Amino acid sequence: MLDDGTPLFAQIAERLADLIAEGALAEGERVPSTNELAAYHRINPATAAKGINVLADDGLLEKRRGIGMFVASGARERLLAERRKRFAERYVQPMVSEAQRLGFDTDVLVELIREAGHAQEGARP
Structure with a gap:
């Protein structure tokens, strides 16, 4: 472990x-x-x-x-709030910045995320 x-x-x-x-x-x-x-x-x-x-x-x-x-x-909610914030800083903000550099608008980015989510759901046993 x-x-x-x-x-x-x-x-x-x-x-x-x-x-x-x-x-x-x-x-x-x-x-x-x-x-x-x-x-x-x-x-x-x-x-x-x-x-x-x-x-x-x-x-x-x-x-x-x-x-x-x-x-x-309140420990669980504080932990989840901090982890959500960290997730946004580490993953979402850089992804949005890169999408803007590539010329994607918000709708295109949201659709890409939906497609990736559907692909993940389909891959689960």
């Missing part, structure tokens, strides 16, 4: 964030403990704690004294 390209703590944080965004970890739900994450991924507990703390510092997790870390209220 973990790969070599990114620091382990960042991978732990990203995986937990993915679970929150997907709804697999619901608001108010307890997240795995530092020791549970460390044992599962065979990493140092301090590394797991650092990953958890990244999300806590971002307000996505909250500590409940004596019982652990839990998904904060």
Whole structure:
């Protein structure tokens, strides 16, 4: 599950964030403990704690004294909003700029996106 390209703590944080965004970890739900994450991924507990703390510092997790870390209220929506913004900045804005350079108007670009979406839907099993 973990790969070599990114620091382990960042991978732990990203995986937990993915679970929150997907709804697999619901608001108010307890997240795995530092020791549970460390044992599962065979990493140092301090590394797991650092990953958890990244999300806590971002307000996505909250500590409940004596019982652990839990998904904060509104965490999923905040994550999705940030990811939508990042998606627009990384993909949509550059695509629109390139389409303008190629002389596509908005209608042509929208139709190309629809066609690509239909092709993807047809390719699904």
